[in-house]
Amino acid sequence: MAAQRSRRRIPEATVARLPVYLRILGEQFEIGVANISSEELAELAGVNAAKVRKDLSYLGSYGTRGVGYDVEFLVYQIRRELGLTHDWPVVIVGAGNLGQALAGYNGFGDRGFPVGGIVDIDDSKVGSVVGGVRVRHLDEIKQVVQARNISIGVIATPGAAAQDAADSLVAAGVTSILNFTPTVINVPHGISVGKVDLAVELQILAYHEQRRANAAQGSVMQSLSGLLIPGESRRGASA
Amino acid sequence: MAAQRSRRRIPEATVARLPVYLRILGEQFEIGVANISSEELAELAGVNAAKVRKDLSYLGSYGTRGVGYDVEFLVYQIRRELGLTHDWPVVIVGAGNLGQALAGYNGFGDRGFPVGGIVDIDDSKVGSVVGGVRVRHLDEIKQVVQARNISIGVIATPGAAAQDAADSLVAAGVTSILNFTPTVINVPHGISVGKVDLAVELQILAYHEQRRANAAQGSVMQSLSGLLIPGESRRGASA
DNA sequence: AAACGTTTGTGCACGTTTTCACAAAGCCAG
């Protein structure tokens, strides 16, 4: 049967964890671990073992009862499911502080997302080389995208320019966008959008800090209202 | 009554959205908008209006029926609830590519998280200045943290050094950590951890891309198995 | 002061995600 691909739809929450498993499994394979149980993998990923098993079960029944999972095979299966069997070059819009940092950050290329192009609207930046790639003008984005068959774009402009950048990316034929600005962007139906807002992550931490501070002095103050602030939370992956 | 603070516990999903509302409300206030309805705010934030109202209801009943919310007052309330009434200086561990980029990125300081210190284990980096702050040695982290009363640490080291960095941060007295490495770190109970893995976000997008690709050619192939791949998803905020 | 249009705050139903718990399945020893 040719029908091995695209089985049942994988829940979004699981999709967000598969990359974490993938990374851990890769590391384990490197150091010679050939087999791993859901319990061990869960420990390393910082999650519940049952969750690991259910997540992996969406890929198919690739474990062996009483034994565990073959690390190498599992790596292959996750890569296949996530579409990581080949590289996905990305185009970065914005060659400012953040754009340069992303271009120079090896973590992208190392994990299958080489920088296939950088564009900026500012002529004074065009022509310079960051991360080994020459900056081109925003007007040339379509050529850049098509020449290397790029389908993922990264927005690293100032917030005010984010929507324009998104529009340019869509017009150039990109179908997935990772937005590093704090601005919410609108895109046509059918385009996937991911968002990373560095300040938001810090603000969430600030909330927990402030809560801790209140709780500390609260043990006395709160006794009046009868409220009691419980233990502490933990936060996991990016999402 | 003195008991105005720390009412019922706010759901994590709501905490993750409050910074988005905060940013939008700030912008609206800047351009002279004094009042806003849940409908308008929802539109700008790209979410459902009922969700906005429910989120805001955790802060208290600060809206006026038939009118909407007072923008300035709402900004104040969200800032208070998130603990953003004062700055939270952060210490960055790792002055490499990523650490330098973060230190130079204005988005941190602008939103209340000034870089209070940068440390690195590599002597050759110590003494250089990035983002206006002089890099100090990892051994001095405790002095850096205590001198400026820092409670938030940012890990921007290579993945292999992440756990050491976390240990150093905890030992220095930091109680919240934002981890930019792909490595899962273990911390004592009571320490909050946030994680941003740039590659994971791209891998999630790759999954959607690959799914789209399969669906495109699948219309013929899948007719055999009777499977049909539905429309398309959308992804929102960071976490 | 009543009638009207608007918008909040929230009960309820629904969908998704997590966790529990255990039968089925494999390996190994004797």
Next chain:
DNA sequence: CTGGCTTTGTGAAAACGTGCACAAACGTTT
């Protein structure tokens, strides 16, 4: 080849998050 130990895969329950729908509350107009 039987019995015991281990670990998977998955139903079912619980917890959580989302969106609808509507009563209650407010301002305005007559």
